[in-house]
Amino acid sequence: MSNNRAATTQQSFPMKGGDGPHSYVNNSHLQREATDACRTMIEEAIAQKLDVKCFSSNPFRLADLGCSVGPNTFISMQHIVEAVERKYLEQGLKSQIPEFQVFFNDHVANDFNTLFASLPTERRYFACGVPGSFHGRLFPESSIHFMFSSHAIHWLSKVPEELLDKNSPAWNRGRIHYTSAPDEVSHAYAAQFDHDMEIFLSARAKELVVGGIIVLTMAALPNGIPASRIPSGVMFDLLGASLMDMTKAGLINEAQVDSFNLPVYAPSQEQMTDLVKRNGCFTIERMELVYRASKLVAPITGKECGMHLRAGMEGMIAKHFGSGIIDELFDTFSKKSVEFSHQLESSTREGAQLFAALRRK
Numbered sequence: 001m002s003n004n005r006a007a008t009t010q011q012s013f014p015m016k017g018g019d020g021p022h023s024y025v026n027n028s029h030l031q032r033e034a035t036d037a038c039r040t041m042i043e044e045a046i047a048q049k050l051d052v053k054c055f056s057s058n059p060f061r062l063a064d065l066g067c068s069v070g071p072n073t074f075i076s077m078q079h080i081v082e083a084v085e086r087k088y089l090e091q092g093l094k095s096q097i098p099e100f101q102v103f104f105n106d107h108v109a110n111d112f113n114t115l116f117a118s119l120p121t122e123r124r125y126f127a128c129g130v131p132g133s134f135h136g137r138l139f140p141e142s143s144i145h146f147m148f149s150s151h152a153i154h155w156l157s158k159v160p161e162e163l164l165d166k167n168s169p170a171w172n173r174g175r176i177h178y179t180s181a182p183d184e185v186s187h188a189y190a191a192q193f194d195h196d197m198e199i200f201l202s203a204r205a206k207e208l209v210v211g212g213i214i215v216l217t218m219a220a221l222p223n224g225i226p227a228s229r230i231p232s233g234v235m236f237d238l239l240g241a242s243l244m245d246m247t248k249a250g251l252i253n254e255a256q257v258d259s260f261n262l263p264v265y266a267p268s269q270e271q272m273t274d275l276v277k278r279n280g281c282f283t284i285e286r287m288e289l290v291y292r293a294s295k296l297v298a299p300i301t302g303k304e305c306g307m308h309l310r311a312g313m314e315g316m317i318a319k320h321f322g323s324g325i326i327d328e329l330f331d332t333f334s335k336k337s338v339e340f341s342h343q344l345e346s347s348t349r350e351g352a353q354l355f356a357a358l359r360r361k
């Protein structure tokens, strides 16, 4: 249980709740499009790698880690339930199709009210909420058959401490991320991600049944591309520049910017492969980069970018700088993203998400 305690007390900055114009509910179609791009791969992982014959228990339990407030999680869970049902049918196990139980996990501060108020009425599963950090244990041992997490595990459990230490070469003065920063800063972020992923994978290894599968999607860094050229990198650089403009205008002070860093990290495929191998509890059934451009999705516009970033980051920024700066900050950001729209567009072509299907040994 000591791990459980850690899982519920970590600092968290959930997506903007409710259903207002700046909410995640209304500003999460980019994540939805990205998950849609992996739909066939999720179906294939279930059809080819999930051995339902070896699962004796009913119900079939699945979990979405970092589900936020919907609607994306509902679409994914329905899709996974249908794929598992098809698997039972294909195996000639029609009479053994189980009931389904879905665990919706996110930080305790997530807007679970909005999530549960919008649960689809036609769903084919029983729904439960599981509050707490996935950087710790969330479920009893060997209790879950399939886990899913989309665009969530790039959130670190905390900002690496050396970024705030004026005597450290990793002190991140005048920046809010590792994009366009010295190597020491990137290394500190990478080390934090390594640490978090080991905890994440070890917890999931305990919770998944043998043969159970976890599918992960997240922003990733393709080989040979600097972090400043992927979509999140361009956005974070523009957000950092917008904050620095506000310091020049005297609206915030520089020390506030120096002490603010975004706790998010996009790994390379090699880094994720190494982490899974080092953990040793999973076989990598499939891991590859999925390019947004190859799915013929329209490039991201500056306005979309501002709205999505605000839905995800407003809470964290308001906590550090005060809520009074939010409108002005995102106005400045939107203007900058129009000015730098060519960079945003090319980042959409170069950036990719990582798809991973791991099987519990």
Ligand SMILES: C[S@@+](CC[C@H](N)C(=O)[O-])C[C@H]1O[C@@H](n2cnc3c(N)ncnc32)[C@H](O)[C@@H]1O
Residues within 6 Å of the ligand: 012, 013, 014, 015, 028, 031, 032, 035, 065, 066, 067, 068, 069, 072, 073, 105, 106, 107, 110, 132, 133, 134, 135, 149, 150, 151, 152, 153, 155, 157, 312
């Ligand atoms: C960008 S949203 C993605 C939501 C949804 N999976 C989707 O694809 O639209 C990331 C979510 O991960 C959650 N999250 C981040 N770190 C987490 C943690 N350690 N434990 C649980 N949830 C976490 C955030 O609170 C947020 O709701």
